Amino acid sequence: MQVTLLNDHQLIASYLEGNERAFKELLDRYQQKIYTSIYLFVKDDSLAQDIFQEVFIKIINTLRSGKYNHEGKFGQWAMRISYNLCVDYFRRGKRRPTIHPNENFDIFDVLHASEPNAEQLIIRSQTHERIRHLVDLLPPEQREVVILRHYADMSFKEIAALTRVSINTALGRMRYALINIRKMIEEKEVQLQ
Numbered sequence: 563m564q565v566t567l568l569n570d571h572q573l574i575a576s577y578l579e580g581n582e583r584a585f586k587e588l589l590d591r592y593q594q595k596i597y598t599s600i601y602l603f604v605k606d607d608s609l610a611q612d613i614f615q616e617v618f619i620k621i622i623n624t625l626r627s628g629k630y631n632h633e634g635k636f637g638q639w640a641m642r643i644s645y646n647l648c649v650d651y652f653r654r655g656k657r658r659p660t661i662h663p664n665e666n667f668d669i670f671d672v673l674h675a676s677e678p679n680a681e682q683l684i685i686r687s688q689t690h691e692r693i694r695h696l697v698d699l700l701p702p703e704q705r706e707v708v709i710l711r712h713y714a715d716m717s718f719k720e721i722a723a724l725t726r727v728s729i730n731t732a733l734g735r736m737r738y739a740l741i742n743i744r745k746m747i748e749e750k751e752v753q754l755q
Contacts, residue, residue: 567674573585
């Protein structure tokens with residue numbers, strides 16, 4: 563059986579029948595999206611890896627116990643678990659480190675693009691750094707929506723369900739985030755003049 567051709571529901575069923583390759587395929591499908599989202603929330607590679615492992619341990623335990631509800635999408639369910647674990651981490655009073663790309667991981671390395679030249683790479687790197695800095699300066703609710711929308715590629719409906727707010731609230735937070743980013747850019751341009 564070629565597991566790459568199976569949908570998520572079929573992979574889960576196959577895994578529960580003992581096919582470890584089926585779970586590896588599920589992991590491969592969602593690990594980049596989930597890890598990236600976690601990393602953007604906690605901004606620490608080691609912590610993100612720990613939470614990521616915790617997410618999949620929770621998924622395995624839920625699947626094996628028969629408590630997984632097949633009505634929802636697996637990806638959304640997994641993202642909800644990762645989001646909740648990040649929220650739990652912050653609720654425990656841990657401080658939020660600032661993002662510092664390093665040689666091991668940079669979120670923009672996972673984005674696919676055609677081969678740019680050296681000048682384009684430098685400009686893109688500087689632009690991404692500025693954008694990450696501006697996103698870091700946003701209020702937590704706005705920052706959360708930007709990360710989930712643009713880095714985790716979630717719809718506003720999914721964001722609303724995940725953060726337990728209305729779609730209009732999620733849209734409003736995104737709108738205010740963009741307004742705030744524009745203001746910060748304009749303020750920097752005025753300061754440079």
